[in-house]
Amino acid sequence: MGTRASHQGLKLVDELRKNKGWNRQDSRWWREIPTSVSTLKRFWEGKAIQPEVFIKICQAVGLENWGEIVDNSPVHQQAEISYCFDYDNDWVGRTELINQLVNKVRNSCRVLILTGITGIGKTALAERLAWELKGEFINYFIVKFDSQDNTDFASVTAQLLISWGEKITPEDRQDTQRLLNWLVRSFQENPYLVVLDSLEFILKGNVETGWSNFQDEWWEKLFQKLLSINFCQSRIILTSQDLPAQLEAIALGSPNCWHCEPVKGFIESEWLELFENIGLEIEGESEAVNYLKRIGAAYEGHPLALRTIAGEIVSPPFNSNVVAYWRKYGHEVEEVEQIQKETELESREDQLKLDRYNRRLKRAVKQRVEKTFDRLAKDVYNAYVLLSFGSVYRRPIPEKFLLKTVARLGWDEDKQQVALDALRDRYLIEEEIINDELVLRQHNLIRSVALNHLRKWDNER
Numbered sequence: 001m002g003t004r005a006s007h008q009g010l011k012l013v014d015e016l017r018k019n020k021g022w023n024r025q026d027s028r029w030w031r032e033i034p035t036s037v038s039t040l041k042r043f044w045e046g047k048a049i050q051p052e053v054f055i056k057i058c059q060a061v062g063l064e065n066w067g068e069i070v071d072n073s074p075v076h077q078q079a080e081i082s083y084c085f086d087y088d089n090d091w092v093g094r095t096e097l098i099n100q101l102v103n104k105v106r107n108s109c110r111v112l113i114l115t116g117i118t119g120i121g122k123t124a125l126a127e128r129l130a131w132e133l134k135g136e137f138i139n140y141f142i143v144k145f146d147s148q149d150n151t152d153f154a155s156v157t158a159q160l161l162i163s164w165g166e167k168i169t170p171e172d173r174q175d176t177q178r179l180l181n182w183l184v185r186s187f188q189e190n191p192y193l194v195v196l197d198s199l200e201f202i203l204k205g206n207v208e209t210g211w212s213n214f215q216d217e218w219w220e221k222l223f224q225k226l227l228s229i230n231f232c233q234s235r236i237i238l239t240s241q242d243l244p245a246q247l248e249a250i251a252l253g254s255p256n257c258w259h260c261e262p263v264k265g266f267i268e269s270e271w272l273e274l275f276e277n278i279g280l281e282i283e284g285e286s287e288a289v290n291y292l293k294r295i296g297a298a299y300e301g302h303p304l305a306l307r308t309i310a311g312e313i314v315s316p317p318f319n320s321n322v323v324a325y326w327r328k329y330g331h332e333v334e335e336v337e338q339i340q341k342e343t344e345l346e347s348r349e350d351q352l353k354l355d356r357y358n359r360r361l362k363r364a365v366k367q368r369v370e371k372t373f374d375r376l377a378k379d380v381y382n383a384y385v386l387l388s389f390g391s392v393y394r395r396p397i398p399e400k401f402l403l404k405t406v407a408r409l410g411w412d413e414d415k416q417q418v419a420l421d422a423l424r425d426r427y428l429i430e431e432e433i434i435n436d437e438l439v440l441r442q443h444n445l446i447r448s449v450a451l452n453h454l455r456k457w458d459n460e461r
Contacts (some may be wrong), residue, residue: 396432
């Protein structure tokens with residue numbers, strides 16, 4: 001069992017960290033403990049974390065009597081609703097994208113959805129947008145879906161309405177249509193900003209309807225209403241690893257009221273700024289800076305992976321010695337670079353370990369990517385097979401090349417297309433235009449995991 005902080009306890013820690021001039025995910029904080037940004041976020045969300053880390057978080061801001069802020073009340077599974085967003089002093093880049101999305105939300109865009117692979121920064125971007133927009137809304141909230149337990153529409157709606165000061169009776173909770181009308185009316189009459197985070201946890205699918213529909217039909221009805229009413233003062237920002245097909249279909253009739261933004265990794269200037277914020281020297285053209293550039297390129301600017309790597313470099317035993325870190329682990333990046341130079345298009349033997357070559361990466365990155373693969377294998381097994389088989393391609397390829405890998409298994413065209421569409425919906429396959437041709441590719445991090453799954457497949461046959 002982990003330890004979690006009470007609501008009043010979080011307020012106390014919040015005041016203490018302000019006295020130190022830290023934000024809630026300050027790099028000085030998670031380096032001093034040490035811990036990860038994700039663990040700090042869990043702490044602030046009132047979720048259980050390891051007791052020893054909980055104690056160190058309290059001690060880091062001068063709270064020695066940590067036991068007084070422990071929440072020992074029973075835990076009720078429900079969507080987590082937070083009422084504030086903290087300014088992140090470690091935020092880097094995406095300035096142009098933020099300006100574009102803020103302008104969309106300020107104008108006619110009622111529903112903005114941020115999509116992309118795990119760890120790419122969807123939640124951080126959503127929270128940053130909320131911070132930029134917070135002065136234009138009377139209240140702003142983030143609803144976090146981190147499991148499929150009790151995240152039905154009625155319970156989440158009741159939580160939101162209560163958060164806005166509404167009185168909800170037991171009879172109200174049983175009347176979902178009444179709750180829907182109440183919620184939509186509140187959105188129309190009040191400028192609320194709501195972030196629905198990790199929407200993939202409330203999605204489901206099947207062959208007939210697609211692989212990213214809402215488990216609870218009332219969510220579909222909510223978005224139908226929001227995108228069809230004449231006016232709406234509120235705005236909704238969604239994050240999801242999967243593109244909700246039902247939402248996309250609804251939005252076709254209201255193209256100006258919604259926008260889908262696929263979130264990509266950092267560019268070089270952004271990941272170097274990230275490294276600098278975490279405490280690494282990036283000035284000049286030193287050997288160390290060159291290594292940091294190569295690490296960022298190998299991971300294609302993946303924020304979670306790069307934060308994890310930088311956190312390890314600044315911590316003992318490396319103590320910000322980039323060259324020493326490279327001599328220990330640089331061969332993994334060199335492996336990626338060498339593969340990219342190879343003339344051979346396909347290979348099952350590439351030994352990529354970008355997700356797991358050290359303990360921190362294995363814990364912080366590999367586990368999250370593996371959860372994505374596990375969910376894919378459970379929900380859309382054929383797509384999981386296609387993703388694994390497609391990992392043999394080292395470079396972007398036409399769609400027919402990718403489908404050829406599973407055509408050899410006897411799959412017909414419909415079966416191939418359904419699997420490919422599922423990967424597109426989940427952003428596990430990226431699309432590019434090269435020489436006026438549409439081609440498909442896997443992110444280096446995804447390919448690293450997929451190759452390992454393919455080898456397991458081969459060994460089990």
